[in-house]
Amino acid sequence: MIDALWGWPPPVLDPAGPYSDKVTTLAWSLFGLGFAVTAIVAAALFVAIKGPPKWKAMLGGERAIWIGGVAFPGVVLTALLVWGLTLTASLTEPIRGDEMRIRVIGEMWWFRVQYLDPSGNIVMEDANEIHIPVGVPVVLELESADVIHSFWVPHLSGKKDMIPGRRTLLRIEADRAGEFGGVCAEYCGGQHALMGFVAVAHPPADYRAWQGTRMVRVASASTQANDALSQAAGTTTQKTDGRALFMQSGCAACHRVAGTEANGLAGPDLTHVGSRRSLGAGVLPNHLGTLIGWIGDSQSIKPGNRMPSYDKLAADELEAIARWLEQQK
Known part of the structure; x- marks a missing residue:
């Protein structure tokens, strides 16, 4: 049922909101960097096997090891970490108090959904479905009732762990109406693979x-x-x-x-x-x-x-x- 909502292209590459768009940008950057590193390693391997003796000596020298094996990965990975954290910081911004809030509690093996008023009181309950208006940022308060779960609706945002005894925050927003499949993205027991939900984005009037x-x-x-x-x-x-x-x-x-x-x-x-x-x-x-x-x-x-x-x-x-x-x- 949920798998039918994923379709093609894969949802992580088909953003339907500003928060998922940032995750998609990060994903394409990682794909590109991974391709570049693979190409560099393949080229180094070719030189080590077929290259001129002078190139082989340079490749196996201490300087090449320090530059290619220590300095380059250290600089690239540090820059990627800082950029990635900056890019996705808006997904977990603190609650201001005027946002739409929904509490989602992971249980074995389903999602309890509670719609909250600005004071944090429960006004409506549901299960395995989240309804949101298009164009409105929504703060999700994520909890777990038993083991570690992970909330992920790739069309709308990144994934976030649901940890027993803690409340974590995640922002989602849809820029188009539709039904978007979500799953638990952390192994949580025997039926983990059958723990899904649907996020439904309505035009504001319909919502x-x-x-x-x-x-x-x-x-x-x-x-x-x-x-x-x-x-x-x-x-x-x-x-x-x-x-x-x-x-x-x-x-x-x-x-x-x-x-x-x-x-x-x-x-x-x-x-x-x-x-x-x-x-x-x-x-x-x-x-x-x-x-x-x-x-x-x-x-x-x-x-x-x-x-x-x-x-x-x-x-x-x-x-x-x-x-x-x-x-x-």
Whole structure:
């Protein structure tokens, strides 16, 4: 699912924002320098094998070793280090206080996403998707809940480690609308390769509409849930069955759905799961069939993940839960 968003050219060479543009400039410089060093070494090797005796003697002399083996690498690498740090310094500038802020927490093996207000309070939660407006710098507060992870969405910025007990900062910005694949770039356990996410950049007006819809959904969730419970007293529908099965089967112990008694914190927040583009942190596209499959036997799809397989549920029960979750948008 996430791999399909990388495409060609490779995302590190296809910047979609000012911060990734700096990383791409650094990458091309390293490619060029690497090519130049390879050419110099190849030329030296050719001289050492086929060159005139006088050139061979010069190449093997003490002066050549000091210049080519010590002075040249030292000067070039020091200059490259200083230039690279200066070029990418803006990726980790201190928070001013007026930027858009999103906290991303790496977990085994998914990303918890929390949208923050200027005071640092959580106003909205999601998982494995980050939504941002085009042309607006966004400060990401990166944390880890367990082991070292690394956040990387190459179209939009460089990579940054997520370290337990620490909070690191990374800036991203998109200069065009689109969906950009991201991954964990630090080995973090058995399913590291299946730990991805999607960054979605909206035009500013579309982002405000998306944000408004989400906020209204959260604000009205309690009222909707209470109405649904009242209706269920006299009528049983598939939607109500799915909701009841979700609560009774143990899902609510690990997952939160705003406006219901499901308030678990161990797993991803499912308040908006029906609108997400993928399941299992980028493993599957999100639709009714994959929801049923994931709930029924997630362990065969992503072995070792912390969600047990609910293969003891009947097919109609799995479908009822999936249909109810599909409506959580």
